Amino acid sequence: MTQRTGVPSLMEVARRLCLLISNFTPILTKLYGDNEALMLALQAANAACSTLHHELSAIREYGD
Numbered sequence: 001m002t003q004r005t006g007v008p009s010l011m012e013v014a015r016r017l018c019l020l021i022s023n024f025t026p027i028l029t030k031l032y033g034d035n036e037a038l039m040l041a042l043q044a045a046n047a048a049c050s051t052l053h054h055e056l057s058a059i060r061e062y063g064d
Contacts, residue, residue, distance in 0.1 A: 007060045014053040021046045 025042050032038050 007056050011053055011056045011060065014049040014056065017049040018046060018053065021049065 021042060025046070028042065029039065
C-alpha cells in the first residue's frame with residue numbers, strides 16, 4: 001500500500017496562499033505600507049509558498 005504524503009494537499013494550500021497574497025498585497029501595502037515587518041513577511045510568504053509549490057510538484061507522484 002502506498003504511503004500518503006499529503007503532497008497534493010500541500011500543493012493546493014501553497015497555490016491558494018500565493019493567490020491570496022498576490023491579491024491582497026496591493027491593498028495591504030496601500031494601508032500598511034509603512035509597516036516594514038509586515039511588508040517583509042508578505043514578501044517572504046510569497047516566496048516561500050511559490051518555492052514550496054514548485055518543489056512539491058517535482059516530487060509528486062501520480063497514480064493510475
